[in-house]
Amino acid sequence: MADLTLTGVAKSYGEVDVLRDINLEIKAGELIVFVGPSGCGKSTLLRMIAGLERITGGDLTIDGVRVNDMPPAQRGIAMVFQSYALYPHMTVRQNMEFALKIAKKSRAEIDAAVNKAAEILQLTPYLDRLPKALSGGQRQRVAIGRAIVRDPKVYLFDEPLSNLDAALRVATRIEIAQLKEAMPDRTMIYVTHDQVEAMTLASRIVVLANKGIAQVGTPLELYERPQNEFVAQFIGSPQMNLLPGRVVETGDVTTVKLADGGTARSTVPTRPEDMGLVVNIGVRPEDLTRTEGQGLFTGKVEIVEALGEVTLLYFGAEPGAPHVIAKLPGIHADLRRAKVTLTAAPEKVHLFHAGQSLLYR
Amino acid sequence: MEQLMLAGGTILTGVFACVAWFWGANFVLDTLYPPRGPNIGRNILRANMIRPWLFIGPAILFLGVYLVYPVFKSTLMSFQDSDAKAFVGFANYNWLLSDAKFRESIFNNLMWLLVVPAASTFFGLIAAQITDRIKWGNFAKSMIFMPMAISFVGAGVIWKFVYDYRAEGQEQIGLLNAIWVSLGNSPETWLTVPFWNNFFLMIVLIWIQTGFAMVILSAALRGIPEETIEAAILDGANPWQLFFRIKVPQIWGTIAVVWTTITITVLKVFDIVFVMTNGEWGTQVLANMMYNWMFRGAPDYGRGSAIALVIMALVTPIMIWNIRNARKEMA
Numbered sequence: 001m002a003d004l005t006l007t008g009v010a011k012s013y014g015e016v017d018v019l020r021d022i023n024l025e026i027k028a029g030e031l032i033v034f035v036g037p038s039g040c041g042k043s044t045l046l047r048m049i050a051g052l053e054r055i056t057g058g059d060l061t062i063d064g065v066r067v068n069d070m071p072p073a074q075r076g077i078a079m080v081f082q083s084y085a086l087y088p089h090m091t092v093r094q095n096m097e098f099a100l101k102i103a104k105k106s107r108a109e110i111d112a113a114v115n116k117a118a119e120i121l122q123l124t125p126y127l128d129r130l131p132k133a134l135s136g137g138q139r140q141r142v143a144i145g146r147a148i149v150r151d152p153k154v155y156l157f158d159e160p161l162s163n164l165d166a167a168l169r170v171a172t173r174i175e176i177a178q179l180k181e182a183m184p185d186r187t188m189i190y191v192t193h194d195q196v197e198a199m200t201l202a203s204r205i206v207v208l209a210n211k212g213i214a215q216v217g218t219p220l221e222l223y224e225r226p227q228n229e230f231v232a233q234f235i236g237s238p239q240m241n242l243l244p245g246r247v248v249e250t251g252d253v254t255t256v257k258l259a260d261g262g263t264a265r266s267t268v269p270t271r272p273e274d275m276g277l278v279v280n281i282g283v284r285p286e287d288l289t290r291t292e293g294q295g296l297f298t299g300k301v302e303i304v305e306a307l308g309e310v311t312l313l314y315f316g317a318e319p320g321a322p323h324v325i326a327k328l329p330g331i332h333a334d335l336r337r338a339k340v341t342l343t344a345a346p347e348k349v350h351l352f353h354a355g356q357s358l359l360y361r
Numbered sequence: 362m363e364q365l366m367l368a369g370g371t372i373l374t375g376v377f378a379c380v381a382w383f384w385g386a387n388f389v390l391d392t393l394y395p396p397r398g399p400n401i402g403r404n405i406l407r408a409n410m411i412r413p414w415l416f417i418g419p420a421i422l423f424l425g426v427y428l429v430y431p432v433f434k435s436t437l438m439s440f441q442d443s444d445a446k447a448f449v450g451f452a453n454y455n456w457l458l459s460d461a462k463f464r465e466s467i468f469n470n471l472m473w474l475l476v477v478p479a480a481s482t483f484f485g486l487i488a489a490q491i492t493d494r495i496k497w498g499n500f501a502k503s504m505i506f507m508p509m510a511i512s513f514v515g516a517g518v519i520w521k522f523v524y525d526y527r528a529e530g531q532e533q534i535g536l537l538n539a540i541w542v543s544l545g546n547s548p549e550t551w552l553t554v555p556f557w558n559n560f561f562l563m564i565v566l567i568w569i570q571t572g573f574a575m576v577i578l579s580a581a582l583r584g585i586p587e588e589t590i591e592a593a594i595l596d597g598a599n600p601w602q603l604f605f606r607i608k609v610p611q612i613w614g615t616i617a618v619v620w621t622t623i624t625i626t627v628l629k630v631f632d633i634v635f636v637m638t639n640g641e642w643g644t645q646v647l648a649n650m651m652y653n654w655m656f657r658g659a660p661d662y663g664r665g666s667a668i669a670l671v672i673m674a675l676v677t678p679i680m681i682w683n684i685r686n687a688r689k690e691m692a
Contacts, residue, residue, distance in 0.1 A: 050595060051594075051595075052591050052594070052595070072594055072595045073594070073595060073596065073597030073598075074597075077595070078595065079591075079592070079595050081588045081591070081592060083586065083588050084588075085586065085588030085589050085591065085592040086589070086592075087589055087592070087593070087607060087610075087611075088589070088611060089610040089611055089613070090610075098593070098596050098598075098606075099595075099596035099597055102596055102597045102598055102602060103597055146592075146596075150596075
């Protein structure tokens with residue numbers, strides 16, 4: 001039941017700016033995911049919300065109350081750390097009840113909260129064990145349990161799955177999704193560099209880059225309508241292909257003559273004065289299809305990765321040629337070294353000028 | 362100057378002898394079993410079986426001569442008369458049990474044991490925590506650690522001056538009496554105050570050992586994962602709870618090692634008592650008592666050895682426990 005607002009929030013260490021002018025409104029019950037490349041400040045931003053890092057500019061409010069200078073424990077938040085951060089000298093039960101004991105809750109209240117959380121997380125048989133006697137997945141569940149017992153208004157997750165192996169990561173991700181579903185009114189903020197986690201968990205994703213927010217939107221908004229080249233390439237795997245070209249026909253459908261010789265048509269509208277504009281077209285590997293006729297790209301396949309349901313084709317190993325990746329459905333192991341022409345439906349072709357999408361000007 | 366030359370020469374000779382031994386022995390071994398030729402495999406295996414013994418040989422030899430042999434010799438002597446000639450059975454031990462000075466020493470040693478390790482570890486822990494948080498912490502740390510560099514004898518002399526007594530009316534050169542007199546009291550001979558003089562001696566060792574405890578515990582405190590502390594902050598722990606319920610429990614192993622290490626030092630305490638009171642005025646301790654019987658006046662090797670064995674019997678279990686703990690810490 002907590003709305004968060006960040007107004008012009010900034011962080012600097014002395015002269016060095018880490019984050020600048022972050023403006024964000026988070027509504028109660030949302031699951032917001034911060035993604036971005038390493039060092040983009042996503043964890044720092046989370047830690048500022050938690051109160052572990054000082055906010056050096058702007059305002060952070062929780063439920064309308066400015067909390068910049070409020071101690072972490074009073075902000076009504078709980079945090080799950082990447083390294084679990086369990087107290088190694090305490091049993092699972094002691095770990096989970098520590099916050100409640102500090103808050104001087106009654107024994108009955110504490111036991112009820114711990115038992116309930118343990119049940120939700122299937123930790124009941126392990127309550128009297130020390131963390132070192134648990135597996136990685138169980139430890140992370142204890143860390144989540146420690147957050148649940150406090151019944152915070154806002155849950156903060158700092159890359160909670162990074163230390164788990166691949167299979168466990170999927171299972172725990174689903175558990176977190178179920179947890180969120182069971183608590184529809186609790187706000188969650190989740191930091192990850194894994195875009196699958198971001199796409200599957202988020203109600204909205206915040207992409208951070210260059211010390212600021214690159215784009216905020218639902219997962220599909222970011223996938224279908226990226227505002228800039230950074231988001232376009234950051235969301236989706238393999239990343240979106242970018243090819244330079246020049247606008248040769250404007251209107252509701254734009255035609256771009258590519259530097260490489262191909263021609264691309266896009267449903268992104270352009271104005272007459274855009275004629276001759278230097279742009280990058282963006283097209284996702286999965287939106288490229290083979291064609292026998294005129295295409296937007298022709299090249300020799302250098303590497304074929306047949307994954308079964310799809311085949312990845314890599315072009316452009318020789319110097320000067322554009323690096324293009326195509327993802328074709330089915331198995332095409334025979335395409336190695338073959339000359340292939342690719343095209344894409346006009347509604348799948350993005351246009352970027354100076355890094356920004358022409359759709360949003 | 363002459364002494365400096367002698368010391369320098371000894372160091373040089375020692376280092377040269379060590380290098381010569383390790384290099385030479387290794388060379389001889391490789392000549393006897395060359396790692397080449399038709400028997401290369403067998404030669405390498407044999408050389409590798411002998412090599413460790415060559416390298417630890419000197420250490421084993423010196424430990425044997427200066428440590429193991431004395432233990433056996435002392436054990437033997439503790440059952441012999443004052444000249445180490447005739448066997449007297451348990452006479453020396455029986456004498457110990459009835460000797461008032463021995464009981465005083467045991468009692469004093471127990472007091473040292475209760476007070477010094479506890480106080481040193483406690484102050485060391487507090488110093489470690491505080492110096493980690495303040496700007497001039499490193500300077501404070503080196504100041505607190507400094508006494509570790511002073512020999513116990515030197516420390517004893519320094520503190521003897523602190524407790525020094527001058528007759529009333531004269532200028533007090535002892536720090537404690539100077540303060541005491543300036544507060545309007547008459548000067549005291551601190552080191553003769555019954556019972557409490559023991560504590561005046563203990564302060565010297567605490568002063569020395571706090572630095573040791575601080576350095577080890579400071580490293581341990583820094584080894585605590587930062588996230589557990591942050592998690593506790595989010596859980597609402599105040600600095601006090603953070604320290605005693607999150608940090609201290611996580612370094613219990615190290616605290617135990619520091620505690621027991623100081624305990625062993627305390628059991629062997631000799632120099633401080635020797636220099637400051639020589640065990641007079643009710644401050645006798647086992648090690649000093651042993652020294653007195655063994656080497657002073659008309660020596661009694663039997664009784665001296667018996668006291669030495671009592672000290673060893675007290676130290677050994679703590680040492681074993683200490684080593685076990687230290688190993689556990691490393692694992």
